[in-house]
Amino acid sequence: MGWIEENMKFTNVRKILSQAISLGMVVSLALMMWKGLTCITGSQSPVVVVLSGSMEPGFQRGDILFLYINKNPIRTGQIVVFNDGRDIPIVHRVIEVHEHEDTKEVDILTKGDANEDDDRMLYASNHDWLQQKYIMGRAVGFLPYVGWFTIIMSEKPILKYILVGGLGLLVLTSKE
Amino acid sequence: MHSFWYRLNGLLTFSVTILAIMCAIASLSDNLNTPSPSAEIQVMNINWFQKQPQGNDEVSLTMNISADLQSLFTWNTKQLFIFVAAEYETPKNSLNQVSLWDAIIPAKEHAKFWIHTSNKYRFVDQGNYLRGKEFNLTLHWHVMPKTGKMFADKIVLTGYSFPEEYR
Secondary structure, X not given: OHHHHHHHXXXXXXXXXXXXXXXXXXXXXXXXXXXXXXXXXXXXXXXEEOOOOOOOOOOXXXXXXXXXXXXOOOOOOOEEEEOOOOOOXXXXXXXXXXXXXXXXXXXXXXXXXXXXXXXXXXXXXXXXXXXXXXXXXXXXXXXXXXXXHHHHHHHOHHHHHHHHHXXXXXXXXXXX | OOXXXXXXXXXXXXXXXXXXXXXXXXXXXXXXXXXXXXXXXXXXXXXXXXXXXXXXXXEEEEEEEEEEOHHHOOOOEEEEEEEEEEEEOOOOEEEEEEEEEEEEEOOHHHHEEEEEEEOOOXXXXXXXXXXXXXXXXXXXXXXXXXXXEOEEEEEEEEEEEOOOOOO
C-alpha cells in the first residue's frame, strides 16, 4: 500500500505544479500584452485613468484615456498627459505653444477645461513653460467609467488585499 | 461545470466582450459622418496693445465669432470643445499659437452660434515682436465622443494684423 500513497503524493505535486505553470502563463501573457501596447503607442503608460474633475464635463473621474505619442509636434488643443516630476500625471489641454526658431524646442502651456487658471502654478520649480519631454502622450480615445476599478483599488488598499487573498484562496481550493 | 461561479464567470466575460465590441462599433460609426462646418471671425476692436514691464507684448481684442458646427455632431458625440487661437511667427519663434477663447458645445442645437467677446485668455507674446505683425485666427474643434476615438480639425482664417504702434 506504501507505493500507492507515494504515487498519490506525486500526482498532487504535479497538480500543484501544473496550476502554478498555468498561473505563470496567464501572468506572462498579460505582461506581454501590456508591453506590446507600450511599444505600439510609444507611451510608457498607454492607458491612464482620469483622477480629477479638472477636465469636466468632457472627462469625468473614472474614465480611461488611450494615449499615443509620436514625433509630431505638440499643438494647441491637444489633450496631453504630462508629468514633470509629480506623484501622478495630469491630463489637461494645451492652450499655448511657442516653438523656438533656433532649437525647434517647444514651450507649452496647459489648462484643464474646467479650471479658471492655467497650469503655471503646478509646473515644477518655477518653470513657466512645459517642455515636450514631459509629455507622456496625447489622448486619442476614451472609455467612460471603466477606470473606477483602479481608483477604488488605489484609494482603499484593503480591497486590493481582500481581492488578491480571495483569488489565492480560490486557486488553492479549486478542484481542477 | 454548471456551478454558480462558472455561470457568473461565463456571463461576465461574455458581457464585457459584447460591451467592448459595441463601443468599438460606435466609435467606427463616427467615420461615416462627413462634416461641413463653417466659421467667420471678425476682429471688432483692438482694446489695448502694450508692452509689459517684463518686456513682453500684450494685446486685448474684441471679436465677433460666428460658426455653424452642427454637421459635426453624431449620435456618438458627447460634446464639442471649440477654441479660437491666434497663430503667428516672430524672429524668435517659428510658430506661436495662443488660445484666446474657448467654449464647450454640449448639443447640436447650440452648435450654430454668434458671439461677441473679448479674449478670455491673455494674449502675451514671448518678446515684443507684435507691432505691425500679421496673424491668423484659427477656430479649432475637438469632438469628444461618448465612447471611442476623439478627433479634431480646424478652420484657418487669415488676414488679421496688429497695429503698428502701441495704444
